[in-house]
Amino acid sequence: MKIALIAHDKKKPDMIQFATAYEPILKKHELYATGTTGLRIAEATGLNIHRYQSGPLGGDQEIGAMIAQNQMDMVIFFRDPLTAQPHEPDVTALLRLVDVYSIPLATNMGTAEILIHGLDRGELGWRNLVKEKEGDQ
Template structure:
């Protein structure tokens, strides 16, 4: 499966910990990430991750394009719901594309855990 990994700044450490704890499961999939998140994940793991631009610099839009072109199966996006994001319109567009194209979207640890358990049962 093709999985995108994204995290707002205050959620990056939580995503890194989640991916590290599940590195073996993630290693079975093609991984994509926005710039800084991908860099940090690769430094913390042995995973190969195709990095896009940083979210505020167009990375969210690059991931959105992948959704619209049927190149992603799941998005794991640990969002910081309590902090205003300068690129909020891009984030909203990404979420909208997940709805339009029916791409499963996990926005927190609980939903990401369920997604990962489900896809690794296959």
């Protein structure tokens, strides 16, 4: 499965904690991240992560493009709802695409843990069926 890992600045420590705790599960999958988040996760865990641009420089849009092509299976996006983001329209567009393409999304630690445990139990296998049906696999 292809998993996007994104975190706003104040949520990056939470993402590092999450990736460290679930490194044995995450290492079985293809990981994608926005620039700084991906770098910090890789430094903390040694996970292999394809890094896009930083979110404000277009990384959110790059991940959005993968979603629009049905090439992303899960998005874990630790958002900071209390701090204004200069690229908020990009964030909104990314969240809209996740809904349009029915991509599982977690925006906080609690939901991310539920998704990652479901992934580990094989409960997201339906994503493979969707891709097979659309000829994307």
